[in-house]
Amino acid sequence: MKFRHLIYLGIALCVASVPVLAVPAPPLTAEYRSPVDVVLMKNDTWLVVANQASDSVSLIETESGEILDEIPCGDHPTSIMACLDGKYVLVSCAYSGQISLIQVEGGKLRETQSIDVGFEPTGLAVAPDGQTAYVGLVATGEVAQLDLKEAKVARKFSVGAWPRYLAVSPNGERLAVGCSGESKIVVIDLIKGEVDFSSKLSGGINIGHMQCSADGKYVYFPWMIYRSNPINRDNIRRGWVLGSRIGRVRLDKQEYREAITLDVPGTAVADPHGIVMNRSNKRLVVSASGSHDLLIYRKDDLPWEGVGGPGDLIDPKLMRDRDLFQRMDLGGRPMGLAMAQDDRTVYVADYLRDVIQVVDIEDRHVLRHIPLGKRPRPSQVRHGEELFYDARRSLDQWYSCHTCHYNGGVNSKAMDTWNDGSALTMKTVLPLEHVDKTGPWTWHGWQEDLHDAMHKSFTTTMQGRPASPREADAILAYLRTRRTPPNPFREEDGSLSAAANRGQKVFESADANCSSCHSGRYFTDGKIHDVGLGSQEDEYEGYNTPSLTGIYRKVRFLHDGRAGSLEEVLVDYHSPEEVSGTRALTDSEVTDLISYLKSL
Structure with missing residues (x-):
């Protein structure tokens, strides 16, 4: 087995006041171990x-x-x-x-x-x-x-x-x-x-x-x-x-x-x-x-x-x-x-x-x-990685980017980020996978500039000091290099199961009508839609279509986390008859569609 080539090339190690033991030539090339x-x-x-x-x-x-x-x-x-x-x-x-x-x-x-x-x-x-x-x-x-x-x-x-x-x-x-x-x-x-x-x-x-x-x-x-x-x-x-x-x-x-x-x-x-x-x-x-x-x-x-x-x-x-x-x-x-x-x-x-x-x-x-x-x-x-995990960038160092976006993913709560201008309008945390390719940003999609969205996260959500353009670029560079674990709902060769293949047909059908919004490589059309789930307390109307990649990793669904399972999404709050005015899906269609969604 060979070591894979990494792009982590380093930052200076500040250990001036502490003894650093001399180490013989390391067994590998100069790259981070972490x-x-x-x-x-x-x-x-x-x-x-x-x-x-x-x-x-x-x-x-x-x-x-x-x-x-x-x-x-x-x-x-x-x-x-x-x-x-x-x-x-x-x-x-x-x-x-x-x-x-x-x-x-x-x-x-x-x-x-x-x-x-x-x-x-x-x-x-x-x-x-x-x-x-x-x-x-x-x-x-x-x-x-x-x-x-x-x-x-x-x-x-x-x-x-x-x-x-x-x-x-x-x-x-x-x-x-x-x-x-x-x-x-x-x-x-x-x-x-x-x-x-x-x-x-x-x-x-x-x-x-x-x-x-x-x-x-x-x-x-x-x-x-x-x-x-x-x-x-x-x-x-x-x-x-x-x-x-x-x-x-x-x-x-x-x-x-x-x-x-x-x-x-x-x-x-x-x-x-x-x-x-x-x-x-x-x-x-x-x-x-x-x-x-x-x-x-x-x-x-x-x-x-x-x-x-x-x-x-x-x-x-x-x-x-x-x-x-x-x-x-x-x-x-x-x-x-x-x-x-x-x-x-x-x-x-x-x-x-x-x-x-x-x-x-x-x-x-x-x-x-x-x-x-x-x-x-x-x-x-590496600088971007440092910033992502550094709580000292927030007010009195209470939390970091990682606190909510655990290792770049999600946590289990709907949270008030204050990013959309309204208090106590709880939103589930969106994963940062492919974040630079899935704009606009925030649940309401009002952010059309990713640097500005990051600025708001640091200064409003974290109440800390802003990220400079150089720091924002570094964080994005780090997020682009993040790898994710393999999907457990795929076959060993990475293909779809029989149920997921059936579910894909449901997903793309006129009855389910999922693909009309969740389209493209990242399963989002990048547009704002009113799906009947709004709140009078929201500052903005409508919701940005979220990407569906890696959705199996979530435990709360929809913008406010009101659904605790994909089945609850599809048969209740976000069912085809509620969103698109089509028919309800059969039990077997729901089961197959969930198999497909978990495979994304």
Whole structure:
């Protein structure tokens, strides 16, 4: 397998005040690795890193910082964990639908198995026996259980939309799954082999990594919350629009979740992602990828609140005690974390700086940076990627572009962006795939200049400073290079199924009349239509025809998210008889049409 050529050519790495370990000539050419997750092995002498941009795995000697080996893995690695008595690592490869089983021995990496698991495998959890693992399949709403000895899928659980990350209890009997598409934590009884219960996160979006407590009583996780209040400076600063939380959910019985608020007045926390706890149970550490922070807490004294809480801003108790809470500005985009056996050294995968940061969480000091390759040259694309994930571009750094357009896609909520000039007219988030080819922009289509639309997003929706023409061009360059995962509703060779072929005929028929508006390569005519779903509160009349590409990834439909399924769209709010005055579709036509729509 060869490494694919990437256009990421780099930005300068700013590490003037922190030691940077010398690295021998890297095993690959000078391109970005973009580390997303890390795991320690062999009594902390080795660190293994999953690199997303280069589709590779790196092996590092922790004492010297030397890169001992680097090998290719599947497409778009996302998570990594140790397994099989600590002699192997598992890597989830989201875009190739595989789990790579890699042997770590003698300072070398060797892929021994590649397990086909399904579509968009993301988060991993390994059972205490080291021979059983679990992976969330985001595209199909399932968790796959893997038999690592046999290198096969043993069974699957249906859990709900977007199961990105998960964690298994220390006794191997319970599995917690964060389903961001349905704002809930699902707990599976692994002995019975069934879902036991789920815990709702009201307004929850973007659930991050998960970790179980040593006693197996709780699972801990970071997430963000959206609260449907008008976007203005006061509401943002109060935490009434978007906010960040750490939550915990009981694993042994169903109880309302408990949480703490992370956001500091004036300098909020954005896009929390990674989480780790030390073995002594003293510290809980979270990476905030949007605001570039490492958040360090004294775990046992945290002011957890259940029903009615937590507050909108951080509990003052945390601000008064620097041992109870402290944040470290790491820069870059800190993501996956690994805790050393000394209970104080944390290894941080810094995606944008292309390094592993080594942090002493007791002295609150960055010890060193370990580069993953030669320093690449600056590029427009990488600069655009930085801007897209940077919450510091918003008012008091509350949220980034990624917060709503998760990795360039969508989230699970209809939101008030204030972009169309009216408050509390909720709109679903549109994906940014082919954004430069699917104008006009916004749901009402009043934006005919993409640069101006981006300007409005930064200054109105995010209440931040505007993007310069150079920055806007960089963001668009980045979005043009984004790849998307393969469609799970296509045949293995990429063709349409028999049902989807029938559905295409329905789509193009005069009865359904879909193709009269959803036309062309991106299934949009770029025009404004009144489909009878307007609101008196809307500033504009009619709606811009949205592109249908990748529609299977959505969980809310129509401009205001009133429909929770494609079936609801086609037989109720947006049925042919309502929109075009034609006849109702038969049950079989609806089923076939949905098969076709999901294949787009």
